[in-house]
Amino acid sequence: MERTFVYLKPNAVRRGLVGEIIKRFEQRGIKIVALKLLWMSKQQAEKLYEMHKGKSFYNDLIDFVTGGPIVAMIVEAPRVIEMVRHIIGDTDPLKAGTGTIRGEFALTITKNLIHASDSKENFEREYKIFFSDDEIIDYYLDVQDDI
Structure with a gap:
């Protein structure tokens, strides 16, 4: 299993999109x-x-991401880095595909709702900024046998 770091930016929290975004990840397993x-x-x-x-x-980016609460998470699945990047879409919402998080909800590159690590190396660097290893919970997910 692979892991990646994701955080929902302040505008995702303010707009009430946290549940919708998490739902999209969970629905994919x-x-x-x-x-x-x-x-x-x-x-x-x-x-x-x-x-x-x-x-x-x-x-502007630093001011924006520190301007409100965020939701930080670590997620896990086979090929999860690639899968999450596919689900969230291109950094530029105008280039993000229909059905992606950014394609559906984002308006600008800076305020594009969500960040996700783009490599294993960046995951290792980024998650440690927000989480300690003892905050990561390993458990069995019922759909694991189906993915």
């Missing part, structure tokens, strides 16, 4: 192994987006 509602600190945001420091959108 993706197991949530860690979940929390929190207010991302500036330090966490800067660490998460350190690769974008110096880019024109960096300050």
Whole structure:
């Protein structure tokens, strides 16, 4: 099984889309192994987006993601990194496919509702910003035999 880090940005929380987004993951057989509602600190945001420091959108992005509560989670399934990225759609909502989270609900690249790790290496780096290993719960999901 593979794991990935996902967080729902403040506009997803404010717009009441948390349940809808989680439902889309669960309906695909993706197991949530860690979940929390929190207010991302500036330090966490800067660490998460350190690769974008110096880019024109960096300050607006940091202000946005620290401007309200987020929902952070770790999810698990076979090929989950690829699957989650498919479910959420392209970073640019105008390029995101119909039926994807961003294609259905997002309006701009910065305020695109959701972030997901794009590689195993980034998962390893990103989840540690928000979770300790003892917060990850391993359990049997009834649909595991069907995936």
